[in-house]
Amino acid sequence: MTDTYDVIVAGTGAAGLTAAIAAHDGGAKVALFEKGEQVGGTSAWSGGHVWIPNNPHMAADGAADSRDLALTYLMSLSRGTIEERLAEAFVDAGPRMVEYLDAKAGTDFYSVRGFPDYHPEHPGGLTGGGRTVECPLFAFDQLGEWAARVTPSPYFATMNITMSETPLGAAVPSMPSPEEMQRRKIHDERGLGQALVGRLLKACLDRGIEPVTSARMRNLVIDAGRVTGAAVDVGGQRREVMARRGVVLATGGFEWNEDYKRAFLRGPLTHPVSIETNTGDGLYMAMKAGAMLSNMREAWWIPVGELPPGVNRMNRFLLSGDRSRPRTIMVNRQGRRFANEAANYNAFGGAFHQEDVARFDYANLPCWLIFDQCYVERYGSPGAGGAGVKSSGAEKAAEWLLGAPSLEDLAEKLGVPPTNLVSTVQRWNDNVAAGHDPDFLRGESAHDRWWGDPDHKGTVEATLGPLDSPPFYALPVRSGGLGTKGGPRVDPDARVIDLDGNPIPGLYAAGNACGSPLGMTYGGAGGTLGPAMVFGWLAGRHAAG
Ligand SMILES: Cc1cc2nc3c(=O)[nH]c(=O)nc-3n(C[C@H](O)[C@H](O)[C@H](O)COP(=O)(O)OP(=O)(O)OC[C@H]3O[C@@H](n4cnc5c(N)ncnc54)[C@H](O)[C@@H]3O)c2cc1C
Numbered sequence: 340m341t342d343t344y345d346v347i348v349a350g351t352g353a354a355g356l357t358a359a360i361a362a363h364d365g366g367a368k369v370a371l372f373e374k375g376e377q378v379g380g381t382s383a384w385s386g387g388h389v390w391i392p393n394n395p396h397m398a399a400d401g402a403a404d405s406r407d408l409a410l411t412y413l414m415s416l417s418r419g420t421i422e423e424r425l426a427e428a429f430v431d432a433g434p435r436m437v438e439y440l441d442a443k444a445g446t447d448f449y450s451v452r453g454f455p456d457y458h459p460e461h462p463g464g465l466t467g468g469g470r471t472v473e474c475p476l477f478a479f480d481q482l483g484e485w486a487a488r489v490t491p492s493p494y495f496a497t498m499n500i501t502m503s504e505t506p507l508g509a510a511v512p513s514m515p516s517p518e519e520m521q522r523r524k525i526h527d528e529r530g531l532g533q534a535l536v537g538r539l540l541k542a543c544l545d546r547g548i549e550p551v552t553s554a555r556m557r558n559l560v561i562d563a564g565r566v567t568g569a570a571v572d573v574g575g576q577r578r579e580v581m582a583r584r585g586v587v588l589a590t591g592g593f594e595w596n597e598d599y600k601r602a603f604l605r606g607p608l609t610h611p612v613s614i615e616t617n618t619g620d621g622l623y624m625a626m627k628a629g630a631m632l633s634n635m636r637e638a639w640w641i642p643v644g645e646l647p648p649g650v651n652r653m654n655r656f657l658l659s660g661d662r663s664r665p666r667t668i669m670v671n672r673q674g675r676r677f678a679n680e681a682a683n684y685n686a687f688g689g690a691f692h693q694e695d696v697a698r699f700d701y702a703n704l705p706c707w708l709i710f711d712q713c714y715v716e717r718y719g720s721p722g723a724g725g726a727g728v729k730s731s732g733a734e735k736a737a738e739w740l741l742g743a744p745s746l747e748d749l750a751e752k753l754g755v756p757p758t759n760l761v762s763t764v765q766r767w768n769d770n771v772a773a774g775h776d777p778d779f780l781r782g783e784s785a786h787d788r789w790w791g792d793p794d795h796k797g798t799v800e801a802t803l804g805p806l807d808s809p810p811f812y813a814l815p816v817r818s819g820g821l822g823t824k825g826g827p828r829v830d831p832d833a834r835v836i837d838l839d840g841n842p843i844p845g846l847y848a849a850g851n852a853c854g855s856p857l858g859m860t861y862g863g864a865g866g867t868l869g870p871a872m873v874f875g876w877l878a879g880r881h882a883a884g
Pocket of ligand 1: 349350351352353354355372373374375378379380381382383384385386387388389390494554555556557589590591592612613614616617618620621639657821822849850851852864865866867868869871
């Protein structure tokens with residue numbers, strides 16, 4: 340059976356949905372295929388922050404930006420991994436995309452007040468934020484039967500909240516009252532990545548683009564060097580779908596494909612936190628079509644806390660705010676600190692890949708988050724309450740945490756040298772008393788001061804605090820990733836480039852399915868969804884012609 344469209348898109352994350360909208364509005368007849376049973380991909384699991392420098396909503400919040408400032412910032416982080424023309428395409432198209440989606444797809448973006456860039460002290464970085472946008476709550480009952488077909492996030496305790504209301508997403512968090520939470524349930528008003536995906540999905544449905552689920556794109560149809568369609572397995576049946584103008588690969592990364600990870604990544608990514616259907620299908624198809632690859636070593640790295648079965652469906656959580664707070668440090672098997680625990684999660688990947696050349700092993704894997712009873716009483720057990728949302732403490736630590744009455748006992752249980760752990764904590768406590776961390780500079784960046792204790796945002800006390808109240812606890816931390824960010828190399832129109840540097844006619848890629856246009860850089864909150872959506876938008880527009 341053969342169907343014919345102008346543009347076909349694989350993947351219903353933010354990249355694919357944006358591409359579908361843009362292609363339709365450019366006059367194309369669009370088909371949208373999703374491998375999973377539900378739609379939204381990791382984008383629906385996310386916080387929904389979208390990083391767009393120089394976006395049109397910043398000024399309303401008093402934040403100033405410019406094309407030059409944004410490019411200065413990106414190129415200062417590049418280390419040779421960003422093609423300048425792609426950074427320019429991103430910076431130029433980002434604000435236009437925001438305006439477009441606000442006007443035509445009901446995104447209603449607003450700037451997230453105060454959230455600093457991830458390297459705010461770099462040239463062009465913004466310590467006071469403004470480059471991150473998010474969507475307001477979105478009433479899911481508008482989606483009809485599709486409401487239940489958006490994949491829910493396993494990581495958030497509630498989806499009826501925006502990031503800007505959480506301790507992580509706001510300068511002054513204002514968690515909604517129980518009455519307000521009840522009210523939001525009436526029309527199932529959701530925030531986070533659900534609001535973003537919900538709005539983009541609604542825009543697709545309004546255009547008559549109904550995603551086909553359980554539909555896995557398997558192979559491209561190539562005719563005389565031009566991609567003219569794809570073979571798609573729909574509910575177990577192979578279908579050939581023709582695309583008169585183009586195929587957009589928005590199939591996410593390859594973080595759930597062990598072979599590809601072994602072949603390409605620079606170091607371990609044992610604990611992906613993305614949707615499990617992201618197995619590098621787009622990469623496979625692009626390689627078969629002769630694509631040049633880029634950024635293959637890289638992922639959106641993140642430390643991940645390991646949970647026992649049943650706490651959430653992934654048995655893991657993103658360790659972000661929890662490790663930035665006072666009264667906690669991270670140690671390796673030598674019982675030594677090895678990095679600024681409050682550093683941005685993507686940069687933290689480097690610490691996990693550091694070699695111990697004498698022992699020919701990874702120096703900082705395994706490692707643990709160590710914290711004390713006072714931490715638990717103030718903030719609760721890391722991972723127990725759902726990312727970003729929990730702010731209140733608990734009398735007792737979660738029973739699955741490893742605890743001990745003394746640091747020596749805890750060290751014994753972990754198999755790390757007790758004298759090392761004791762001296763590490765002693766030195767940390769001395770540095771805290773002196774008000775700075777000369778070892779790893781924790782708390783020096785506006786970034787660290789944002790991610791720590793919400794009651795002390797903006798000060799060093801947000802992240803510096805002693806470990807002095809037993810019992811002490813340990814949580815195993817693993818090398819994780821939000822997704823990989825290597826794949827086919829693209830040009831400023833999101834066209835896939837071949838081995839000779841020429842666009843492969845009819846083939847586009849966006850999001851984690853392509854080599855990130857921003858190299859190894861994670862500019863700020865929303866730094867993955869920003870380029871994913873911008874290049875999805877560019878792909879859809881160009882493909883539609
Ligand atoms: C808890 C959490 C919070 C996060 N918060 C943020 C945030 O606030 N801001 C931010 O920028 N990033 C955030 N991220 C990361 C972000 O979610 C991802 O990087 C982003 O969603 C990737 O978008 P994408 O469209 O490329 O892929 P995805 O959203 O993962 O979508 C890819 C889709 O393609 C489908 N697919 C795969 N293969 C095929 C095939 N062969 N045929 C058809 N379909 C296929 C998959 O099933 C999937 O639905 C977060 C991640 C997590 C887990």
